Amino acid sequence: MKKRVFSGTRATGRxxxxxxxxxxxxxxxxxxxxxxxxxxxxxxxxxITTPFDHQTLRGATREIIVDYxxxxxxxxxxxxxxxxxxxxxxxxxxxxxxxxxxxxxxHLPTFKDKVRQHPDNVTLALLNYPAxxxxxxxxxxxxxxxxxxxxxxxxxxxxxxxxxxxxxxxxDFPQVTRFVTESAxxxxxxxxxxxxxxxxxxxxxxxxxxxxxxxxxxxxxxxxGKGEKVPTEGGVANLLKFVELFEGVHRRKEYEAQYVGSxxxxxDLKQELAEAIDKELMPIREKRKELEGNPEYxxxxxxxxxxxxxxxxxxxxxEVKEKMGLG
Ligand code: TYM
Numbered sequence: 001m002k003k004r005v006f007s008g009t010r011a012t013g014r015x016x017x018x019x020x021x022x023x024x025x026x027x028x029x030x031x032x033x034x035x036x037x038x039x040x041x042x043x044x045x046x047x048i049t050t051p052f053d054h055q056t057l058r059g060a061t062r063e064i065i066v067d068y069x070x071x072x073x074x075x076x077x078x079x080x081x082x083x084x085x086x087x088x089x090x091x092x093x094x095x096x097x098x099x100x101x102x103x104x105x106x107h108l109p110t111f112k113d114k115v116r117q118h119p120d121n122v123t124l125a126l127l128n129y130p131a132x133x134x135x136x137x138x139x140x141x142x143x144x145x146x147x148x149x150x151x152x153x154x155x156x157x158x159x160x161x162x163x164x165x166x167x168x169x170x171x172d173f174p175q176v177t178r179f180v181t182e183s184a185x186x187x188x189x190x191x192x193x194x195x196x197x198x199x200x201x202x203x204x205x206x207x208x209x210x211x212x213x214x215x216x217x218x219x220x221x222x223x224x225g226k227g228e229k230v231p232t233e234g235g236v237a238n239l240l241k242f243v244e245l246f247e248g249v250h251r252r253k254e255y256e257a258q259y260v261g262s263x264x265x266x267x268d269l270k271q272e273l274a275e276a277i278d279k280e281l282m283p284i285r286e287k288r289k290e291l292e293g294n295p296e297y298x299x300x301x302x303x304x305x306x307x308x309x310x311x312x313x314x315x316x317x318x319e320v321k322e323k324m325g326l327g
Pocket of ligand 1: 006007008009010011018019020021022023043046132133136137145146147148149150151154183184185186187194195196
C-alpha cells in the first residue's frame with residue numbers, strides 16, 4: 001500500500017511566499033512521487049477557530065484551492081478538496097479530544113499566540129485546534145506532512161494522540177513526520193519574525209505582479225550597506241535569505257562579500273530580487289488566470305476530491321468507533 005501524505009492551509013487569505021516555499025513546494029514534490037498518496041485541503045473548519053467573516057469564508061476557501069492548482073497541485077495525482085466537505089475530520093477530532101488534556105492544549109505556543117492576538121475569542125474550538133489537526137492527518141493514517149516548522153508543536157500532539165489511541169484501543173495510527181522543504185521558515189519582509197498573513201507588510205503574495213513585488217520589497221528595512229560583519233538577523237539578513245532562495249547561494253555570497261567590501265546598493269539588490277521572484281511566479285499567475293476562466297473545473301476538483309477523501313476517512317472513523325465500542 002502507498003504511504004499517505006496530508007497537509008492543509010487555513011482559509012484566511014491568499015497564499016504567500018511563506019506558504020509556497022515552506023509547504024506547497026513540498027506538497028508538489030510528494031504528489032510527484034509515486035510512492036505516496038497525497039491529500040491536500042483548504043482547512044476551512046480550522047478557520048472558524050478565530051474570528052472570521054461567514055459571508056466571505058466560502059470564497060476564501062475556494063481561493064486557496066485555486067492557488068494550490070495554479071502553483072502546480074494536480075488532481076490527477078493528489079486528492080484536493082476542502083475540509084468541511086469531509087465531516088469525518090470533525091467526528092474524529094471530537095473522539096481525539098477525549099485523550100487530550102486541557103492543560104496540554106493551553107500550554108501550546110500556538111494557542112498562546114492566538115490568545116494574545118484575539119483575547120476576546122478564546123473559544124473551545126480554538127483550544128481544540130490541535131485535535132482537529134491530528135484528526136486531519138490521522139483520518140488518512142498519513143505518515144508525512146509537508147509543512148513549515150511552525151506546525152511542529154501540532155505534529156507532536158498528533159504523535160501523542162496516535163500513541164494514546166493505539167495503546168488504549170488497539171488502533172494502528174502511524175507516527176507522523178514533517179516533510180522538510182528548502183525553507184521551513186520563510187522570514188518576514190519587515191525584518192522580524194516569519195512571513196505571515198496576519199502581519200501587514202510582511203509578505204509577498206503568490207500571484208503578486210512585478211510592480212507589487214517591487215513595492216513590497218521597497219518596504220523592507222535596510223542599513224548603510226556595509227560593515228565589518230554581515231548581519232545574521234533583521235531586515236538585511238532576511239533580504240539575503242530571499243536572494244539565496246530565488247537567485248541561489250552563489251549570488252548571496254557575492255552580496256556578502258560586497259557588504260564587507262565596497263558596500264551593497266540596496267536599490268539594485270531589490271530590483272534584481274524583484275525580477276527573480278517575478279520570474280518564478282509568472283507561470284503561477286498565468287495558470288491562475290486560466291483557472292479563473294474555468295470555474296466548473298475547480299468545482300469538479302473539489303467535489304471529486306471530497307468523494308475520494310470520504311472513502312478513506314469513513315473507513316478510519318468506522319474502525320475507530322468499532323474499537324472504542326461506539327456505533
Ligand atoms: P497555515 O494556514 O498558517 O499555513 C499553511 C502552511 O504554510 C506554512 N507556512 C510557512 N512556512 C514557512 N515559512 C513561513 N513564513 C510560513 N508561513 C506559513 C505553514 O507551516 C503551513 O504548512 N495549522 C495549519 C493548517 C493545518 C494543517 C493541518 C497543516 C490544519 N490541518 C494538517 C498540516 C497538516 C496552519 O495554520 O497553516
